[in-house]
Amino acid sequence: MELEINGKSYPVESDADTPLLWVLRDELGLTGTKYGCGIAQCGACSVLLDGRVIRSCVTPVAGVAGRKITTIEGVEDDPAGRRVVAAWVAHQVPQCGYCQSGQVMAATSLLKQSPQPGDDEIAAVMTNLCRCGTYNAIHATVRDLVNGGPSPEAEKARAEAARASNRDGGAHA
Numbered sequence: 001m002e003l004e005i006n007g008k009s010y011p012v013e014s015d016a017d018t019p020l021l022w023v024l025r026d027e028l029g030l031t032g033t034k035y036g037c038g039i040a041q042c043g044a045c046s047v048l049l050d051g052r053v054i055r056s057c058v059t060p061v062a063g064v065a066g067r068k069i070t071t072i073e074g075v076e077d078d079p080a081g082r083r084v085v086a087a088w089v090a091h092q093v094p095q096c097g098y099c100q101s102g103q104v105m106a107a108t109s110l111l112k113q114s115p116q117p118g119d120d121e122i123a124a125v126m127t128n129l130c131r132c133g134t135y136n137a138i139h140a141t142v143r144d145l146v147n148g149g150p151s152p153e154a155e156k157a158r159a160e161a162a163r164a165s166n167r168d169g170g171a172h173a
Helices: 022-025 079-092 100-113 119-123 135-146 152-165
Strands: 002-006 008-011 045-048 053-057 068-069
Touching: 008 119, 022 053, 045 100, 053 100, 079 135, 100 119, 119 135
Parallel strands: 002 068
Antiparallel strands: 002 008, 045 053, 045 068
16 A cells, blocks of 8 residues: 655555554654544644544554645645744744644644634634643634734744844843
8 A cells, every 4th residue: 555645655564454643653654643542532643634634543544545644744845834833933832742743733734724713613623632731822823823923934033033132131022
């Protein structure tokens, strides 16, 4: 069986009923997608399948053959994914970071499907669990993305301002 992952074709030898998560991690070495619960409840295993978020821990590999799979390793190849990652960095969302690949995938899927979601839609889609409780930061980051930020140019300007502030002891802050 062949899988298309992050724009590349991979031959897969796993049994047809093997969860996609284990094929990604164990057979292909793509370890950015995490194991959390194994029952599709936490979202740490989230990947995109044809642009929509799925839980890879319960998705048989045979069901995704011939479809486009995007993992956290390839999410920045998509313009929406690149914006989400830039926003996650700008807002310093992660604490421990374990769930963040799944959070980024969920946010990317949301913005691809609904570029201007309201708060209720954000809450309905961003259901991945976070042991550190970064839900407020996640919501604020998605809200910022909906409102147009941060663009790569804005993130670059923010980073340059932070460096300048650090050089002169915070005078620009």
